[in-house]
C-alpha cells in the first residue's frame with residue numbers, strides 16, 4: 001500500500017480547516033444536500049462497491065447489500081428524516097432562582113473529523129460514521145483500511161466525485177500514513193478497529209485533547225441455557241458466527257452451553273453450518289474468505305487445542321477456513337485468550353449460570369453478549385454483567401435497529417453512534433443562558449443582601 005505524503009496530508013487538513021471556518025457546513029440545507037449527494041453516489045456506485053467487496057473478501061452481493069450498502073443508505077434516510085429536529089436548539093427548564101433567565105442546548109459541529117475504518121466491513125464502517133459527521137456539520141478526512149484495496153479504490157473515486165475535498169476527502173495509506181495523520185490536530189477522531197490500535201489512537205488524541213469515539217472489539221460471549229429453544233438458538237448463532245466468515249466485531253466469539261444440552265446444541269450448530277453453506281463451504285458463493293494469510297495462520301493456530309467436532313479443514317491458497325466447532329476447550333487455551341475473529345466456535349460447558357456470569361465479570365467488558373433461554377434468567381444476566389449491547393434469543397440484531405445506541409464499554413470501546421447518537425458523536429452540546437437586562441436582582445452580588453433567605457432557597 002502506498003503511503004500518502006505528509007505535506008499532502010497537512011495541505012488537506014488545512015483546506016478543511018478553512019472550509020469549516022467559512023461556516024458553510026452549518027446550515028441544515030447544506031447538510032441535507034450532502035446527505036442526498038452521498039445517497040445518490042452510493043446508488044450509482046453500489047455495483048462497483050459490491051464487486052470490490054467480492055474481490056477483497058469474497059463477500060456475496062447479497063451479503064454486501066444486507067450488511068454494508070443497505071445499512072448505510074437506510075442510515076442516510078433516517079438522518080434526512082430527523083436532522084432538523086435533532087439540530088434544533090433545545091430549551092431546558094430554568095430553576096426559579098435563575099429567573100428571568102432562560103436556558104437552551106445548542107448543537108454545534110465539533111469541527112474537522114478524522115474517521116478511521118477497519119477492513120471487515122470496509123464500506124459500512126467508514127460511511128456510517130461519515131453520515132453522523134455530515135449531519136452534525138463537520139468536515140471529514142476518511143482513512144480506509146489498506147487491507148481491502150479494491151474497496152479503498154472504489155470509494156476514493158466515489159468520494160472525489162461527490163464532495164469538495166475541502167469538505168470530505170479520503171487519505172489512503174498504511175500505518176505510516178496513520179501515524180502522521182494522528183500527529184495532526186483534529187477536533188474529533190472516530191476510530192473503528194482493534195483494542196490494541198484503539199490505545200494508540202487514544203494516546204495520540206491525548207496530545208491535542210481531541211475527543212475520541214472508539215469502536216473496538218474483544219470476546220463476545222454467547223450463553224445457551226438448558227431451557228433454550230436449541231434449534232432456533234443454533235440457527236441464529238450459526239448466522240451470527242459465520243456472516244463474513246466470523247470476521248464481525250459482534251459475532252458470538254464463544255459459547256457457554258448448559259451441560260444438559262451441549263451435545264444437542266453442537267449437533268444442531270453443525271447442521272445449521274451445513275444448511276447455510278452446504279457440505280463444502282469452500283464451494284459456496286455465500287461464504288467469505290479470511291482477509292489475509294497472516295490472519296489465516298493465526299486462526300489455524302487457534303484450532304490446535306481442544307477437539308474439532310465439525311469443520312476444521314482449511315486451504316491457505318484460498319484463505320479458506322471451514323465453519324468449525326471446537327469442543328473440550330479450557331479457558332486457558334489460546335482460543336479463549338484473544339478475540340477469534342474467524343469462523344471457529346469454541347463451546348464450553350456450565351452447570352450454574354453464576355459460573356458463567358463470574359467468568360464474564362472477571363474478563364474484559366465485551367462488545368456484545370448473547371443469551372438464549374428464559375426471560376427471568378435473561379434479566380439476571382443483564383443485571384449482573386456489563387456489555388456494549390445484548391440480544392436475548394438472537395445475535396447481531398442490536399446493530400440493526402438504528403434507534404439503539406451502538407458502541408462498546410471499557411476494553412470494547414467508548415462513545416456510541418447510529419441514528420441520533422451519530423449526530424451527537426460529532427456535535428458539541430453548548431449550554432447557553434440568556435438573561436434579560438430589564439431586571440438585575442442583587443442577590444448574586446456582594447455584599448450578598450438577604451443572604452439568609454437565599455441560602456434557604458438554594
Ligand code: NAD
Nearest residue numbers: 117118119144145146175178193194197215216217218249
Ligand atoms: P486494526 O486495529 O488493525 O486496524 C484498524 C485501522 O487502524 C485500519 O485502518 C489500520 O490501517 C489502522 N492501523 C493499524 N495499525 C495501526 C497503527 N499501529 N497505528 C495507527 N493506525 C493503525 O483492526 P482491523 O484488523 O482492521 O479490524 C479488526 C478489529 O476491529 C477487530 O478487533 C474487531 O473486533 C474490530 N472491529 C470493531 C468494530 C466495532 O464496531 N466495534 C467493527 C469492526 C471491527
